[in-house]
Amino acid sequence: MNNNGISRRQFLQWGAMTAGVVALAACAPSGAPASAPAAGSEGAAAPAAAPNTVQYWYAWGNLDPAMAKIIETEEFKAHMGGATLEYKGSANQDSLLTAIAAGTPPDGGSNYSYVNLFTRGATIDVKDMADASTVLKADDILEGIWNSAFYKGGMIGVPGIECFNWWGLNVNIDAAEKAGLDTTTLPKTWDEVLEWHKAMTKKDDAGNLLQFGLDPYDAMANEPDFLAASYGVKWFDEETGKFDLANPRIAEGLDTLGEFIRIAGPDQFAGMRQVEGNGTWGAAYNAGVQNMIMEGYWHPGETQIQKPEIAQFNRSSWAPVPADRKDANIMATGLHAVVIFKDAKNKEGAFKLGEFFQTPTALDIIFNEVGWIHGVKSWLTTVDKNKYPGLAFYVDAGPQVTEWTIGRRCPINDFVITQYTELREQVYRNLMEPQAAADELQKRAEAEWQAQGLG
Amino acid sequence: MAVATAPTRGMTKTEKRNQLMGLLFISPWLIGFLLFALFPLIASLYYSMTNYDFIRDPQFIGLANYVRLFTTDPDFWTVMYNTIYYVGFGVPLGIAVAFLIANLLNSEIKGRTLFRSVIYIPSIVPAVCTAMVWLFILNVQYGAINGILKTIGWQTIPFLSSPELAKPSLIMIYVWAQGTAVVIFLAALQDVPRSLYDAALVDGANAWARFWNVTVPMCTPVILFNFIMGIIAAFQDFTLPFVLTGGGPMKSTEFYVVNLYRNAFVQFSIGKASAMAWILFLIILLFSVILFRTSARWVYYGGEK
Numbered sequence: 066m067n068n069n070g071i072s073r074r075q076f077l078q079w080g081a082m083t084a085g086v087v088a089l090a091a092c093a094p095s096g097a098p099a100s101a102p103a104a105g106s107e108g109a110a111a112p113a114a115a116p117n118t119v120q121y122w123y124a125w126g127n128l129d130p131a132m133a134k135i136i137e138t139e140e141f142k143a144h145m146g147g148a149t150l151e152y153k154g155s156a157n158q159d160s161l162l163t164a165i166a167a168g169t170p171p172d173g174g175s176n177y178s179y180v181n182l183f184t185r186g187a188t189i190d191v192k193d194m195a196d197a198s199t200v201l202k203a204d205d206i207l208e209g210i211w212n213s214a215f216y217k218g219g220m221i222g223v224p225g226i227e228c229f230n231w232w233g234l235n236v237n238i239d240a241a242e243k244a245g246l247d248t249t250t251l252p253k254t255w256d257e258v259l260e261w262h263k264a265m266t267k268k269d270d271a272g273n274l275l276q277f278g279l280d281p282y283d284a285m286a287n288e289p290d291f292l293a294a295s296y297g298v299k300w301f302d303e304e305t306g307k308f309d310l311a312n313p314r315i316a317e318g319l320d321t322l323g324e325f326i327r328i329a330g331p332d333q334f335a336g337m338r339q340v341e342g343n344g345t346w347g348a349a350y351n352a353g354v355q356n357m358i359m360e361g362y363w364h365p366g367e368t369q370i371q372k373p374e375i376a377q378f379n380r381s382s383w384a385p386v387p388a389d390r391k392d393a394n395i396m397a398t399g400l401h402a403v404v405i406f407k408d409a410k411n412k413e414g415a416f417k418l419g420e421f422f423q424t425p426t427a428l429d430i431i432f433n434e435v436g437w438i439h440g441v442k443s444w445l446t447t448v449d450k451n452k453y454p455g456l457a458f459y460v461d462a463g464p465q466v467t468e469w470t471i472g473r474r475c476p477i478n479d480f481v482i483t484q485y486t487e488l489r490e491q492v493y494r495n496l497m498e499p500q501a502a503a504d505e506l507q508k509r510a511e512a513e514w515q516a517q518g519l520g
Numbered sequence: 521m522a523v524a525t526a527p528t529r530g531m532t533k534t535e536k537r538n539q540l541m542g543l544l545f546i547s548p549w550l551i552g553f554l555l556f557a558l559f560p561l562i563a564s565l566y567y568s569m570t571n572y573d574f575i576r577d578p579q580f581i582g583l584a585n586y587v588r589l590f591t592t593d594p595d596f597w598t599v600m601y602n603t604i605y606y607v608g609f610g611v612p613l614g615i616a617v618a619f620l621i622a623n624l625l626n627s628e629i630k631g632r633t634l635f636r637s638v639i640y641i642p643s644i645v646p647a648v649c650t651a652m653v654w655l656f657i658l659n660v661q662y663g664a665i666n667g668i669l670k671t672i673g674w675q676t677i678p679f680l681s682s683p684e685l686a687k688p689s690l691i692m693i694y695v696w697a698q699g700t701a702v703v704i705f706l707a708a709l710q711d712v713p714r715s716l717y718d719a720a721l722v723d724g725a726n727a728w729a730r731f732w733n734v735t736v737p738m739c740t741p742v743i744l745f746n747f748i749m750g751i752i753a754a755f756q757d758f759t760l761p762f763v764l765t766g767g768g769p770m771k772s773t774e775f776y777v778v779n780l781y782r783n784a785f786v787q788f789s790i791g792k793a794s795a796m797a798w799i800l801f802l803i804i805l806l807f808s809v810i811l812f813r814t815s816a817r818w819v820y821y822g823g824e825k
Contacts, residue, residue: 185575271676336680479786
């Protein structure tokens with residue numbers, strides 16, 4: 066018998082060798098950049114000593130169109146000195162933490178738990194870089210925003226991309242007028258807002274929820290910062306690490322805000338939130354199901370870009386406060402920044418990116434493409450505050466604010482939000498007394514603080 | 521009596537070459553197992569005894585994470601209750617339904633092949649898609665069932681948004697997706713010797729007696745298999761509660777693994793999450809051991825004497 070074919074053993078050997086070669090090839094670093102190279106880098110070899118790429122991750126899902134335009138500008142290419150920007154949007158905190166743990170974080174990142182990452186040493190103090198910068202000007206950035214970039218003397222990141230006034234009551238005045246409300250003046254106290262909520266909440270004959278006024282825990286109101294500030298409480302003192310969540314005014318707030326959900330029906334409410342299109346941040350407002358929402362400076366622009374037919378009826382005013390504080394104009398601001406990771410390969414490149422987000426070119430693109438504002442004083446004077454309905458309130462609010470809050474300063478903010486979400490639900494479902502919920506929240510926060518070794 | 525021993529000799533060149541080839545062929549699995557299974561397993565045991573947040577170096581704290589979970593953690597017992605409720609009702613119900621469906625599909629019915637395919641489809645559909653489909657069926661505001669109820673003027677049913685109904689609703693979806701168990705049961709049913717049914721018929725056994733005294737005992741090894749696999753899978757269910765309800769309302773569907781994920785990736789408590797993972801491992805092990813230990817009383821292996 067002629068046996069000149071390959072044997073099974075030979076086939077396996079060759080197969081194994083081929084697989085090995087393929088595996089090695091797959092492990093080799095990719096030669097193609099993920100995004101277009103900046104000017105000057107085309108065809109040029111990267112210097113061996115200085116990485117010529119900047120990796121930048123952010124958790125936002127809607128910044129991509131602006132980033133695509135920014136990297137195409139000549140000004141950006143010149144500023145980055147030929148470095149290629151590899152950016153990745155919608156990169157959530159899970160993937161970031163995994164990359165940090167693996168020692169391969171991006172160079173820069175935005176929209177993560179800034180204080181949390183900084184206090185644990187995942188990101189570097191950029192104060193020296195900021196001091197040496199000729200682009201970053203502390204006195205040209207609104208004081209509250211600039212201050213929010215610091216934690217116990219260290220500088221968390223380069224303030225940028227967006228950040229301005231965080232809290233306003235945004236109302237769909239068309240829905241309000243259809244509900245028979247006088248929209249000349251928007252409600253200011255919780256009692257007034259509750260009346261508007263009742264008027265705008267509609268159910269069918271069988272009691273099923275069709276639309277409602279305000280979800281008091283949606284968007285910016287989801288975080289304890291808001292309820293605490295509304296009732297005049299500072300729930301966390303970053304200097305001492307002490308919590309004041311058991312404050313009776315927090316309990317009062319839990320009860321008052323819970324009433325909004327009780328009127329709509331807790332089960333109905335939870336069901337409404339589970340649906341795609343109503344469940345995510347602000348989506349129910351855009352869908353016309355929710356007619357009031359606690360959001361900030363981004364709300365008018367984002368709504369205009371995403372849902373102009375709703376945005377045309379948007380009007381904004383002061384965040385609600387209890388009747389005994391009706392003269393308090395509360396406002397928050399805080400940080401969005403380009404933070405630089407400890408294990409970044411190109412820290413200077415990431416800082417330069419942060420610098421570029423201060424420039425009018427970047428700010429204009431972000432304002433027009435996404436609807437966001439950053440508190441750079443010289444640029445704010447050029448902003449058309451009437452471009453998006455409701456935006457004027459946020460642009461003009463600053464001088465009238467009586468109580469400022471710098472938001473999200475607690476290193477266990479995410480933990481507190483998780484517990485706050487559960488306990489407030491116990492309150493509005495009448496399963497727990499408001500003060501007991503506040504006490505429990507305090508207890509849990511203190512225990513977690515100790516357990517995480519932060520005490 | 522002298523014991524004969526094989527003369528020791530070194531391996532021939534061909535044997536050495538064969539051994540090397542053998543090791544080479546199993547090396548992908550071996551390396552993968554060591555790097556991606558054994559090392560993480562041991563690492564997680566170490567992390568479970570540390571205060572670790574992914575960022576700072578782990579600090580050894582002994583059994584403090586375990587003590588904290590059992591004594592002061594605000595969520596541990598809630599998620600444990602939720603998960604045991606889900607496993608305790610879902611798995612037996614799923615096995616029972618799958619077994620009954622397999623019996624139906626094993627009978628001479630028209631379109632049997634089509635029904636078999638239809639029953640199996642939920643098992644090959646990604647869990648996220650399953651979740652979305654059920655959301656559109658069960659949602660209180662916009663769901664199909666409640667749409668019908670609204671149309672006829674009835675009060676809607678908050679299947680997924682009431683703390684009382686959310687867990688039973690998830691169990692119902694779990695039971696619906698038992699296609700794999702059905703297929704395995706079908707294979708087992710086709711292995712039951714015809715002669716046993718014939719003998720039972722001769723003895724005057726009716727359909728129920730044949731099912732109870734022939735079909736069920738002969739399928740008990742497969743019931744045991746499905747039970748163990750079901751318990752392992754149900755204890756680790758993540759996608760369905762995470763996508764459908766996000767653990768709510770009021771943490772009523774916050775299952776063990778969802779909470780473990782939250783501890784690890786939202787609250788930066790990798791040490792605690794690792795401890796949770798090991799506790800879950802021990803729980804699953806315990807259930808598996810109990811099932812195996814008790815199996816001698818209710819599992820019939822045809823080949824046993």
